[in-house]
Amino acid sequence: MRIVKGLEAGRKSLSRRVYPGPDTDEREQVVRQIISDVASRGDAAVREYTQKLDRVALDSLEVGKDEVAAACKQVAPGLRSALELAAGRIRAFHEKQMAVVRSGDGGPGLSWLVRPLSRVGVYAPHGTAPYPSSLLMTAVPAKVAGVPEVILATPRGRDGSLPAATLAAADIAGVDRIFSIGGAQAIAALALGTESVPQVDKVCGPGNIYVMLAKKLLFGVVGIDALQGPSEVLIVADESANPEYCAADLLAQAEHDELAEAVLVTTSADLAEKVVKAVERQVGEMSRKEIAAGSLEKNGRVVLVEGIDEAIQLANLYAPEHLLLMVDNAASYVERLSSAGCIVLGDRATVVLGDYVAGPSHVLPTQGTARFSSPLSVLDFVRLTNVISVDERSLNELAEAAMAIADFEGLDAHTRAVAKRLGGGKRG
Numbered sequence: 001m002r003i004v005k006g007l008e009a010g011r012k013s014l015s016r017r018v019y020p021g022p023d024t025d026e027r028e029q030v031v032r033q034i035i036s037d038v039a040s041r042g043d044a045a046v047r048e049y050t051q052k053l054d055r056v057a058l059d060s061l062e063v064g065k066d067e068v069a070a071a072c073k074q075v076a077p078g079l080r081s082a083l084e085l086a087a088g089r090i091r092a093f094h095e096k097q098m099a100v101v102r103s104g105d106g107g108p109g110l111s112w113l114v115r116p117l118s119r120v121g122v123y124a125p126h127g128t129a130p131y132p133s134s135l136l137m138t139a140v141p142a143k144v145a146g147v148p149e150v151i152l153a154t155p156r157g158r159d160g161s162l163p164a165a166t167l168a169a170a171d172i173a174g175v176d177r178i179f180s181i182g183g184a185q186a187i188a189a190l191a192l193g194t195e196s197v198p199q200v201d202k203v204c205g206p207g208n209i210y211v212m213l214a215k216k217l218l219f220g221v222v223g224i225d226a227l228q229g230p231s232e233v234l235i236v237a238d239e240s241a242n243p244e245y246c247a248a249d250l251l252a253q254a255e256h257d258e259l260a261e262a263v264l265v266t267t268s269a270d271l272a273e274k275v276v277k278a279v280e281r282q283v284g285e286m287s288r289k290e291i292a293a294g295s296l297e298k299n300g301r302v303v304l305v306e307g308i309d310e311a312i313q314l315a316n317l318y319a320p321e322h323l324l325l326m327v328d329n330a331a332s333y334v335e336r337l338s339s340a341g342c343i344v345l346g347d348r349a350t351v352v353l354g355d356y357v358a359g360p361s362h363v364l365p366t367q368g369t370a371r372f373s374s375p376l377s378v379l380d381f382v383r384l385t386n387v388i389s390v391d392e393r394s395l396n397e398l399a400e401a402a403m404a405i406a407d408f409e410g411l412d413a414h415t416r417a418v419a420k421r422l423g424g425g426k427r428g
Contacts, residue, residue, distance in 0.1 A: 001248075001264075001276055001279060002300070003272060003276070003301075003302045003303075003304060004301055004304070005251050005303075005304045006306075007313070008269040008281050009303075009312070010265065010310070011313045011314065012302060013301055014263065016316055016319075021276060024202060026282065027209060027210060028092050029208050030210070030211040031117065031184045031214050031217060032214070032217060035184065035188045035192075035214060035218065035226075037049070038188035038192060038194065039192050040079045040165075041195075041298060043061060043194045043195045043196050043216060045185065046058075046181055046185045046194060047059060047198070047259045048153070049183065050181060053183055054155055054156065054157060054159055056156045056157075058180065058181070059198075059354055061179050061180065061196045062180075063167070063178040063179065064204055067162070067167070068167045068321045071162065071164040071167035074164040075165055075168040077422075078368050079111065079165060079168075080172075082356075083132060083136065083165070083168060083172050084202055085126065085357060086133065087136050087140055088172060088358055089357055089359040090137060090141065090143055090359055090360075090361065091360030092288045092405065093244060093413055094141045094377065094421075095354070095376050097144075097377045097378045098144055098145060098234050099381075101379065103382075109389045109391070109394055110389075111387045112385060112386050113384070113387060114383075115144075115149045115382060115385065116145050116146035116148070116202040117142075117202055117223075117381050117382065117383065118149070119147070119148070119149040119150075119151065119198060119201055120142045120147045120150050120151070120200055120201060120203075120204065121152075121153060121201045121202070121222075122138045122139050122142070122150060122175070122201050122203075123153050123154070123190075123203060123204070123205035123206070123209065123211060124152060124153070124205060124206055125154070125155070125205075125206060125207045125211070126155050126157060127272060128165050129374060130165055130193040132165040132166050132168065132169035133168060133169075133334065133355060133356050133393060134174070135154075135169045135170060135175075135278040136206045137170050137361040137362045137363050137376070138225070138363060139152070139169075139170065139173035139175050139262040140173050140174075140298045140376060141376060142204070142380075142381045143173065143371075144244050145380075146381075146382070150174070150175050151176065151178075151179065151190065151197070151198060151200055152170050152177070152178045152179065153178075153179050153185070153186040153189070153197075153419040154166055154178070154179075154180065154182065155181060155182025155183065155192055156180045156182075160283055160350040164213060174315070177198075177228070179196070179197055182211065184210045184214035186211075186215035187360070188214060188218065190203050190222070192221065198224060199222075201223060202222060202224065202381070203225075204221070204224070204363070204365070204376065205225070205363070206228045211292035212227050212229075213379055220290070222407060224371060225363060225368070226363075226365060229367040230261065230366065230367075231257075231261075231321060232260060232261035232262070232263075232320050232321045232322065232366060232367075233249060233250065233252075233253040233262055233263065233322040233351055233368050234265060234315055234318050234320035234322070234323050234340075235249060235265070235324045235326060236265050236266070236308075236311045236315055236322070236323070236325050236326065237265070237266045237268065237271060237306065237326040237329060238266065238267045238268060238271070238326075238327040239267070240327065240328050240347075241266070241271055241326035241347065242382050243267075243271055243277075243278050244282075245273070245326065245347060246264060246278070246326060247274045247279040248278075248282060249274070249295075249351055250262040250263075250279060250375055251279060251283060251286065251292050251353050252290040252294050252350070253296070253322070254283075254293075255288040255292045255401075256295075257291065257295065258295050258298060259292055259295070259298070259299070260295045261295075261299040262300050263300070263303065263318065265303045265305060265314050265315065266302065266303070266311070268309055272302045272304050276302060276377075278368075281295065283296070308333070311338065312336050315337060315339075316339050319341055319365075319368045319369065319370040319371045320341065320370065321341040321366045321370065322340070322341060322342050322344065323340035323344065323348070324343075324344045324350075324351055325343065325345050326346070327345070330345040330346050331345055339368075339370045339371045341364030341365045341366070341370045342362075342375060351414070360375060361375055361376040361377060363375065364376075379413060393423045395422070396422075399418050399419075399421070403419060
């Protein structure tokens with residue numbers, strides 16, 4: 001991990017407001033062709049791309065209930081219990097969110113209707129490892145929001161199998177139908193519909209660059225949660241932090257992907273030195289050491305600053321997916337933090353608990369988008385419709401102001417529509 005010293009050097013290292021230039025990536029052209037083929041040829045195109053890209057021949061796109069039931073029996077009882085615990089906590093957290101959304105009270109004469117999306121597609125990748133946790137973090141909030149039909153798309157491995165844990169998580173989350181398709185062709189099938197795959201209103205879930213490009217290109221045809229990038233963590237730590245804990249959380253992000261980012265911002269030179277040494281030692285104990293080492297070499301940073309104020313400035317600038325505060329009296333700094341997907345407080349806390357069992361969805365804004373976007377929640381799966389009710393008293397209170405604005409904007413029919421409701425007054 002490289003060490004950066006000082007606020008200004010830290011700003012340069014952590015700033016992400018750089019225009020990447022026009023996208024001339026050939027991969028986007030590939031995805032455009034896949035989408036076009038799925039749009040015109042449906043299931044046939046999905047099968048062809050699955051054979052070509054995943055090396056899997058599909059007799060049926062949909063996964064039968066017998067296969068799901070058999071997979072559930074294969075999952076170790078300990079893992080099943082862990083997934084059920086996680087699902088229960090995710091459900092409880094989002095039910096509390098939903099209670100607030102459902103209140104519908106906007107003041108006298110004002111309210112909102114809450115209507116769930118009709119059908120949602122959830123994507124679960126099967127790359128370097130299956131991630132049943134990500135499936136729970138998307139499907140459970142959708143079900144809490146009242147979505148009647150949640151569709152899962154997840155690719156088979158080259159041996160034709162589906163991870164038993166993924167199917168068990170789908171069963172626990174209450175997923176309605178499962179299709180063993182992946183990649184850009186799966187996103188296109190969900191967005192556009194095919195003979196077998198029903199068209200959804202929104203597509204959610206992580207994936208590789210081809211999945212993200214498909215979501216990007218199909219946005220507007222279908223809703224999307226976000227364009228998630230590689231995982232990232234920023235730790236703000238002072239001299240009270242445990243260097244072993246800091247190193248462990250940095251590595252927990254670095255093991256995801258060589259593009260993952262792990263950043264420590266600290267006020268203590270002594271802690272910085274100890275964390276670097278702990279990282280070097282701990283990485284050698286990891287099963288995914290090559291991935292973690294590659295991530296740290298490319299994107300690992302330790303930023304040494306003068307005080308906690310500077311550390312908070314850099315955290316807000318970076319707008320991380322995960323922000324871990326390992327400082328004395330951590331809760332006192334929360335109000336000063338403006339941009340983060342998830343804030344984790346205290347020495348005993350770890351981002352990993354949020355990844356799996358704390359309760360809030362771990363589908364979070366990445367690449368600095370926490371400056372303007374939010375974690376996945378029940379709001380991603382409902383539509384809000386405003387309701388305005390006007391009685392005689394409200395009309396008399398609001399009419400003149402509405403007509404004044406309409407007159408200024410030169411929209412005389414607007415003015416007339418209000419005036420006529422005043423009973424044929426001076427503007428009628």
